Amino acid sequence: MLILLAVLAAAVLALMTLKLARAVRESRAASAGYITFGGDDRYQARNVRRDVHDSVMMARVQLEMGEDEFEEVIARIQQNYLQWFERINAAIEHKPGGLAFEAPLEIHDARRPFTLADTPLLCRIVVYREEQVILLVGNHVYLGGYLLSQFVQLVFCSAVSRDVFPRNPYLPVATELMMLAFLGRHLLRSSRHRPPLYEDKAQISRFYLRRDLATIQAKAQALELNYLYVVIAQHVHMVMQRMNKTRLRVTLPASFADESSFNTVGAMLLDIDAAPDLDAMTRQVRRLIKRSQWQVSATNHIQRIFPTRRLSERARNVVDLTLTIVPQKTLPQNLLTKEMKSYEFTMGNIQYPVYAMAFIFEDHVHTSFMVNTPAFDAAQFTATDGAVPMELALTRASRRP
Numbered sequence: 001m002l003i004l005l006a007v008l009a010a011a012v013l014a015l016m017t018l019k020l021a022r023a024v025r026e027s028r029a030a031s032a033g034y035i036t037f038g039g040d041d042r043y044q045a046r047n048v049r050r051d052v053h054d055s056v057m058m059a060r061v062q063l064e065m066g067e068d069e070f071e072e073v074i075a076r077i078q079q080n081y082l083q084w085f086e087r088i089n090a091a092i093e094h095k096p097g098g099l100a101f102e103a104p105l106e107i108h109d110a111r112r113p114f115t116l117a118d119t120p121l122l123c124r125i126v127v128y129r130e131e132q133v134i135l136l137v138g139n140h141v142y143l144g145g146y147l148l149s150q151f152v153q154l155v156f157c158s159a160v161s162r163d164v165f166p167r168n169p170y171l172p173v174a175t176e177l178m179m180l181a182f183l184g185r186h187l188l189r190s191s192r193h194r195p196p197l198y199e200d201k202a203q204i205s206r207f208y209l210r211r212d213l214a215t216i217q218a219k220a221q222a223l224e225l226n227y228l229y230v231v232i233a234q235h236v237h238m239v240m241q242r243m244n245k246t247r248l249r250v251t252l253p254a255s256f257a258d259e260s261s262f263n264t265v266g267a268m269l270l271d272i273d274a275a276p277d278l279d280a281m282t283r284q285v286r287r288l289i290k291r292s293q294w295q296v297s298a299t300n301h302i303q304r305i306f307p308t309r310r311l312s313e314r315a316r317n318v319v320d321l322t323l324t325i326v327p328q329k330t331l332p333q334n335l336l337t338k339e340m341k342s343y344e345f346t347m348g349n350i351q352y353p354v355y356a357m358a359f360i361f362e363d364h365v366h367t368s369f370m371v372n373t374p375a376f377d378a379a380q381f382t383a384t385d386g387a388v389p390m391e392l393a394l395t396r397a398s399r400r401p
Contacts, residue, residue, distance in 0.1 A: 008180070011176075011180055012173060012180070015305070016172065019170070019175075019301065019304075019305060021305075022039075025041075026261060029093060032093075033090060033091060034092070035088075035091040035261065036093070036261050036262070037142075037262050038261050038262070038305075038308070039302075039305050039307050040303075040308060042307070055140040055141040056116065056121065056137060056139060056140065056347070056348045057137075057138050057139075057140045057346070057347045057348070058136065058137050058138075058345070058346055059135075059136040059151060059343070059344065059345045060133060060342070060392055061136075061155065061340065061342070062131065062132060062133050062340075062341040063133075063341060064132065065132065069339075070129065070132050074127055076154075076158075077105070077155060078105070080153075081125055082104060084154060085104040085122070088123075088142075089104075089122060092142060095120070099119065100120075101119075101120050101121060102121050102124055103124065104122070104125065105124065105125050106124065106125070107126075107127045108127065110129070110131075111128045111133065112128075114126060114135065116137070120139075121138075121139045122139055122142060123137065123139065124137045124138075125154075134155060136151050138151075142262060152328050152359075156361075165254075165255040165257050165264070167256055167257050167258065168258070168264075168297055168301075170301070175298070178295075178298040178301075179298045179302055181294075181298065182299060182302065183302070186269070194319075194320060195243060195320065195353045195373040195374075196374065196375065197351075197353065197372050197373055198373065198374065201348075201349060201350070204370055204371065205370075205371045206346050206368065206370050206371070206391075207368070207371070207378075207381060207382070207387040207388060207389055207390060208344050208367070208368055208388050208389075208390040209366075209367045209369065209385065209388070210342065210365070210366055210367075211234075211364065211365045212363070212365075213360065213362075213363050214363065216230050216231060216234070216365065219278070219282075220282075223282055225282060225286055226286075229285050229286045229289070230278075231325055231360065232285050232289075232325060233278060233281040233282040233285045235323050235358060235367065236248060236250060236272050236281065236285065236321065236323070237275075237281050238381070239321050239354050239356070239376075240272075241380075242376050242378075242380060242385075243320065243373075243376055245320070246274040247273050247274065248272050248320045249271050249320050249321075250269070250270045250319070250322070251267050251268070251269055251319050251321070251352075252267060252270065252324075252325075253267045254266050254267060256300060264300075265300065265303070266295070266299040266300030266301075266303075267296060268289065268292045268295045268296055268299075269292075269295065269318075270285075270288045270292060271288075272284065272285065272288065319352055320352070321352065321353065321354045321355075321356065322354070323356045324356070325358050325360070326358065328359055328360055338363075340361060340362070340364075340366075342366065343361060344366070344368050345357045345359070345368040346370055346390075346392045347370065350372045351372075352372060353371070353372055353373035354369065354371055354372070354376060355370040368390070369381075369387065
């Protein structure tokens with residue numbers, strides 16, 4: 001017992017030392033005007049040129065409004081976004097080869113083919129006046145979901161807030177114990193069958209689904225639960241049915257506000273069983289989240305000090321569904337309510353059988369699904385669930401935005 005306690009104490013001390021070293025590095029970077037990437041700093045600097053296009057993400061918003069109102073949106077993007085881009089651009093310490101990133105903004109009267117260039121990319125907004133389409137292309141290596149949160153504010157809000165998500169508290173010793181518990185639990189997880197992935201990423205299919213938020217909130221009120229539990233349960237239930245499984249291993253990412261690092265995400269890994277109806281599924285989801293919410297803090301701090309791009313390969317091999325819920329309605333001073341026709345999202349390279357990103361904005365839930373397995377019944381997904389195939393893909397060839 002004493003030996004076990006000594007080993008545990010040594011492990012906690014080692015993690016606390018790594019955390020301190022990380023804090024010193026972030027402090028020095030912040031003093032020099034830079035933002036760090038967490039435990040993957042060296043990876044980012046070494047591989048960004050090679051991986052930049054595999055790490056691209058894209059969001060497309062289509063609006064319906066008068067021409068004058070859309071010009072106001074464009075003016076807001078020009079005023080807010082360009083300043084934001086320069087601030088982020090200046091804060092990145094490791095630029096590939098010292099080359100400048102692609103131009104951050106394009107404005108066109110009519111739609112034209114979009115081409116992903118070979119030059120380094122940070123992020124770019126492309127506006128098409130005639131179709132009232134706004135396209136965001138960003139480098140996931142640098143920005144992650146942080147960019148998507150900021151993007152919504154840059155386009156739809158009168159001001160940009162950095163405090164959209166709560167901060168992740170660090171509790172000495174307690175945080176290290178949570179990290180050790182997560183790592184131990186993850187390493188001891190039993191092997192399981194995961195649906196096969198496509199050999200060619202060109203086979204990845206993408207779907208868009210829009211659902212009324214009022215119906216979801218009514219269901220949540222009847223269950224006396226937060227509506228986010230209903231949103232999560234609906235998505236898990238749909239994917240479980242279309243993959244004909246009685247249990248899904250699901251990753252639920254959660255974001256944090258942080259000024260010193262772009263690694264602002266933690267996650268929960270949940271094993272969710274089939275349920276007789278949505279009510280039972282929602283209650284199960286709530287119970288599992290309440291029981292496992294400690295994993296979010298643990299995983300956030302793990303990726304701050306370890307090179308998690310390598311460690312995450314094991315995680316990808318045991319996950320059926322990654323589901324990200326982004327409640328954009330919490331953003332300050334939204335200027336648009338009924339004008340959003342669609343909000344679609346995709347990434348070029350998906351390493352999970354199914355990846356879903358659900359944006360909750362005003363009165364609808366806009367979900368983009370990326371399906372990377374032949375085990376998913378796409379025909380029933382469109383016929384029964386109402387999903388629509390979308391032509392939002394990322395290649396170097398020209399595509400319709």
